[in-house]
Amino acid sequence: MIRNEPVGACPVCGSPAREPLHRELPDDTFRAVPGTWTLWRCQACGSAYLDPRPDRATIGLAYQRYYTHAAGPAPAAAALSWRGRIRRRLEDGYLHQRYGADRPPSPVGAWLYGLLLPYRHMADVLHRHLPGPGGGRTLLDIGCGDGAFLRQAQACGWQVEGIDPDPQAAAEGLRRGVQIRTGGLETLAQREAAFDVITLSHVIEHLHDPAAALADCHRLLRPGGQLWIATPNIDSGGHALFGRHWRGLETPRHLVLFNEASLRRLLREAGFRGVQRRPSQLPEPFMLARSSQALAQGLPPHDAPPPLAPALRRLVWWLALQGWLRPRRREFLYLVARR
Template identity: 50%
Template structure:
């Protein structure tokens, strides 16, 4: 064995290294009450959890479940001033899809077919595009649902309608929405991600949703894809979103469901836990209740039917179980495929067990903010 191989870090030694680092003691805060409903009643789900997704965040973490609303939350948890330690290997500024010239002939044809459907359905101008894309619902029955999911189930905009993406990352969704005709803006705390969005010529601010506090009722749609579980004050986030929406505006949210079948199956190895970045994990009822308290009226639920979503969750959770990196790109096994079916199917007959809580919430048409 060469010296170079002897010094190379293995997954086991890397895991040991990060698990033995402590979070700064002055960077923790106690949570005496549920951050969703305020109840003091709770039970402990897990003790001593570590970052088994990116293997970069220090510390061991205890996850508790509220006895009232059944949301789950960390206690203690990182303070707002130190939470950045958990994001040193995060993926907000990764590259997007492969260029057309890098694709095989079959994949180029599939992309052209998909672009043809998107252009027909959403008014985009993607290239290459095939005119037979309008037949995608017949040729590939699951494809329209996949596209709808990628557009966050939004309708085509009317002229001049504005959209704000909170936690926009590298701007992938902003670019899709802009292509469909939305006037877009984004906000993200990651300076590298903000730089990528700026280079694309899109409006973006660095920080959280409070960076747009000066905007008033400026937006027809606000989107938050896998954001609310990361914030210290989810109620404050929703209240700010409500204030920024025009009357009749739409709020899109997707977040992991603590009552998902995947959590029941994989327990502490479930991909959705992702400590300590996920500070709070909702279920359908608790998020609906918090939305009502924040001023929103009706809620429209959605179910993700994309098989690749469940395949990814199954393979990542299995990797966590086996002490491998869950963000690796290893080829899914037949076990992953079987487990993916097991994750997706229960949500068909029991919507409380879907992997994600995915919904639209609405600001009442007759509401206007009265705060000066």
């Protein structure tokens, strides 16, 4: 059984001022554990957090049915339509030039793909907005799962390392040739100024002490090194629309949900500077809306949730447009910061 622990104050800013945001939230995403939780909104910084929440010793139970999606290999060019083949050619040129990917170079393709913003933004998110080709620089991915991103970064010239609490995922990564340690940041306690880039993809919202994790990242980065964070945005249009059924809540695995201001604040307090927002992907509001609609209907949200109802689809187009114009309403936050 999950054992809950009291929290009492905001894990981001320490303020006890709060109001309930959603009560009696179950684990409706993976249905791994019984029970319900209350999500509170901090009145000082706008973050949301569970209180009480699963303690460190038992939260592993909530991950028994959890899986990380690994993107499969891209389909062979011959299997694509003519439009798909043209897009692939442009994408190859862009990824080669921008990230040093092992793809056929094409300066014209790189330039054209750069103009196709929705596609370019998807490619950039998949490459976590890395600062150029690796060129032998070092990269750490925290919560790396089976290491799919590490392999991709390796192919772009980065020297990669990963950590993940799941021993099975780590074993799978080792089998495929990337170095993964089993555990959390404590496994790197002896290291400092060791990495040029650290990435945290949908990890920080799972941590009991996000401030301590960011302090560890700051120590582990070389001066001038870059931290990249992706996490759901509690101020998103999708949360406003779907409320307690919004896929981003993922009770009880998401312990803290940030908005852009509160994540920026935590980064600054950990000593980071030059915090910048990076563009998100156009389809994100649709992806989350389909999962959220499934949750609202009592269905599991993964694999292939039903298509959006027509009226909802129009609303989500509006959300996507709004997210384009008002970045603080986007579904996910993508921030980079420098040590």
